[in-house]
Amino acid sequence: MLVLIGIAVVVVGFVARINPLVVILVAAITTGVLAAVGPGVDARALLTAGIDTISRFGEAFNDNRYFHITWLVLPVIGLLEHAGLQERARDLVTQVKAATAGRLMLIYLIVRQATSALGLTSLGGHPQMVRPLIAPMAEGAAETEHGPLTNKARFRIRSMAAGTDNIGLFFGEDIFIAIGSIVLIVGFLEQAGVRVEALHVSLWAIPTAVVALLVHGARLLMFDRQVRRDMAVPDVVEDAEAGR
């Protein structure tokens, strides 16, 4: 039960808004040390446990370096922004009269879910698609409809664009049989002595995928009304961070 204190550290740290990097490291060391606590364990053994935990953390950190490969896209995206990519995306959308922020994101949701279901998960993503294309396009469409956006409306649209990418990915990818989660399910069940077909597992992700499309799609169709309400909220003081 003592190891649960590590989880408590994470929750309290996040709620107290302490720097998450610190929270995570402290939680890891706490967990590792407390796991070693038991009858007849002296301070020296706990110190060893702490050092072992730091080593284990370092090893895992090294194994998980692959997250950083995604950042290789930043020079390309930055360069295209330098040449006017976001402006072009905005201009292109303003030419389509029927485009609204909600309808545009609905189309993106369908495309994202369908391509993820085919295993093409890297077609979307926040650095590659949302920041350079989807968010500016949705903002452009809303600007054509409502005029210059208030901060509240602008950040609402950006948040929804990021969320729509996640939702399309999560409720699409499991339909593809060779995705990590399906592999994990089949492997786990096999370890437990239950044999299932990967195809069978992935087929049963379809009902949830359909419901997700209906639920989030309906929210996106109602989204433009939300943006209109946000347009009624004037910008308070120019936020130093937002205006950067």
Add this chain to the structure above:
Amino acid sequence: MITLEHAYVATGLMFAAFSILSLRDPLNPTRFRSALFWGLIAVSLLFGSWLGGLGNGLLVIALVVIGAMGKLGVGKPVTTTGEQRQAGAARWRNALFVPALMVPLVAVGGTLLAKYTPAGAWLISPVQTTLISLGLGCVVALVVAMVWFRPPVMAPVQEGRRLMDSIGWAALLPQMLASLGAVFLAADVGQVVGDLVAQVIPMTSAFLAVFAYCAGMALFTIIMGNAFAAFPVMTAAIGLPIVVHQFGGDPSIVCAIGMLAGFCGTLMTPMAANFNVVPANLLELPDRNAPLNGVIRAQLPTAAIMLVANMLLMYFLAFRF
């Protein structure tokens, strides 16, 4: 053959360049700390395999200390003005989309080639093929963009640094959380949580068992930030022994929908940094550091409805097929 190690070297060199340019940027209020931070990430990417567990652990501690000393400053790289960009948009028109779309297309194309053709298998390593192909796509797109638009030579590094500074230390969060997961796993935290949920909810009916399994998946994912970490724990504690064996649910349906219930948790938590926190930084949301930032709030209604939907779907499908 292109391997993961090559992708690390490319990424490491990029971070080394960010580090040097930050150091030489007098307009960055924390240029020394920024340079050290990006520099240490470069060291990890270039030499991490030779540092050993404790060496990497000390490197992490150094990164955390630098990150904890306060906000990392945002540099002022040379970039274009709004008017210049508007002019660029008018000049290049849809050509601007070509390199942007090349990144995912090369990523997907490379993955498929490596899987299904001998030439592709010879070119790209079978370990982490998608990530290697993604890195390849970035490099190819960058070369195309440089040749096509002829920007200043340093533009890609400067523009990349502009975006990296806007992400700041959040860039490290996904990796840190994954490492925390490894420590939790070694300390058997999962088993303890699984037993606790099993004790709190009396599983006297199939519906209560489904409820406990789905709620446990979502809750544990909210804590860990990753449904993959929650799945073995909750399925071993509740899903398999109770929903499947005791009440006779179909294992494929129970596990498929159980995993998706966990994904609802991913949509609700700042612990899933790469999905919820990094985009908030990337899109420069004012509330990016709040526990419930704009991205999570945008997702919450969908996630809550989908969690209930998953419970109902599992209850109505798993015992029928």
